[in-house]
Amino acid sequence: MSINVSLGALSLRNPTILASGILGTTASSLIRVYKSGAGAVVSKSISINPNEGYKTPVLIDLGYGYINSMGLPNPGLDEMIVEFKVVKSKKVKLFGSIFASDIDEFKYLASKLTDYVDALELNLSCPTKMGVGLEIGKIPWMVEETTREVYKKSKVPVIVKLPPLVTLIDELTLAAEDGGASAVTLTNTAKAMKIDVFSKKPILQGVYGGLSGKALKPLSLACVFKAYEVLSIPIIGCGGIYSWEDAVEYILAGAKAIQIGSAIVSEGLGIFKKICIGIKKYLEENNIDKINDLVGLAHRR
Numbered sequence: 001m002s003i004n005v006s007l008g009a010l011s012l013r014n015p016t017i018l019a020s021g022i023l024g025t026t027a028s029s030l031i032r033v034y035k036s037g038a039g040a041v042v043s044k045s046i047s048i049n050p051n052e053g054y055k056t057p058v059l060i061d062l063g064y065g066y067i068n069s070m071g072l073p074n075p076g077l078d079e080m081i082v083e084f085k086v087v088k089s090k091k092v093k094l095f096g097s098i099f100a101s102d103i104d105e106f107k108y109l110a111s112k113l114t115d116y117v118d119a120l121e122l123n124l125s126c127p128t129k130m131g132v133g134l135e136i137g138k139i140p141w142m143v144e145e146t147t148r149e150v151y152k153k154s155k156v157p158v159i160v161k162l163p164p165l166v167t168l169i170d171e172l173t174l175a176a177e178d179g180g181a182s183a184v185t186l187t188n189t190a191k192a193m194k195i196d197v198f199s200k201k202p203i204l205q206g207v208y209g210g211l212s213g214k215a216l217k218p219l220s221l222a223c224v225f226k227a228y229e230v231l232s233i234p235i236i237g238c239g240g241i242y243s244w245e246d247a248v249e250y251i252l253a254g255a256k257a258i259q260i261g262s263a264i265v266s267e268g269l270g271i272f273k274k275i276c277i278g279i280k281k282y283l284e285e286n287n288i289d290k291i292n293d294l295v296g297l298a299h300r301r
């Protein structure tokens with residue numbers, strides 16, 4: 001029973017991938033996650049210069065998911081290249097996540113990182129100078145243009161990660177495909193908030209944060225299902241995956257691989273192997289030879 005998957009030119013030993021932002025800033029943690037069984041690991045999103053992020057509280061545990069407002073803290077490009085060299089020396093399948101506020105910055109990051117990673121993942125959930133403060137990932141022409149310019153600078157496949165905007169997701173993913181993306185990751189967190197009834201104020205300094213975990217799953221799953229109907233490139237599902245059943249749901253909706261973030265907090269690093277074992281067993285019980293034959297099955301009536 002084979003569970004290796006190919007995402008265009010990329011081949012992974014299994015479909016489970018570490019999502020960006022969780023254990024992704026140091027070589028030792030990225031290597032540890034890969035050794036624990038992930039098919040690939042995505043780094044924390046990197047900017048050109050070091051970024052300190054926001055003041056606490058940066059993470060709210062809702063019980064049914066998390067709202068985070070980290071502000072994309074990272075040590076910056078130069079320091080991450082040092083870490084990536086170590087990760088690559090261990091033959092780890094590594095995706096470098098990048099974020100920037102305009103196309104020139106994205107191009108610069110891509111050209112500097114392309115030699116040290118197996119793929120670039122564009123985190124487009126950041127305010128842009130082009131759209132004066134609007135998020136790139138919400139506007140199809142910006143998604144297409146940013147993807148195209150990064151694609152021109154990159155020697156490795158470009159993956160575009162988008163927000164869980166179910167009503168717009170077909171346009172956004174098609175824009176990424178038209179720009180030259182090899183795959184899309186669906187999805188990033190959803191804009192969300194929490195109010196403290198005692199202080200009568202929003203809890204997070206920046207008011208809004210990103211919803212992840214169990215509460216996000218139905219939204220991200222709907223994005224995968226909808227995008228699968230229009231796209232030719234592979235989809236990586238992401239959002240609230242805690243078990244093999246969650247992973248199989250995403251695959252049935254149309255994902256070829258899946259990313260895991262929040263679940264690591266409660267399930268630990270054993271989750272990658274556990275999900276792979278569950279998928280293999282499911283394939284066996286359903287007499288399906290290859291994971292590929294499962295992709296998108298929920299669409300056939």
Ligand SMILES: Cc1cc2nc3c(=O)[nH]c(=O)nc-3n(C[C@H](O)[C@H](O)[C@H](O)COP(=O)(O)O)c2cc1C
Binds near residue numbers: 241
């Ligand atoms: C604490 C935290 C930090 C995150 N940082 C990033 C990041 O730097 N870049 C990014 O593209 N996504 C980031 N994300 C989003 C995750 O990669 C993922 O898309 C999202 O959390 C949904 O998956 P999950 O429900 O499995 O966590 C972060 C999520 C969390 C919870």
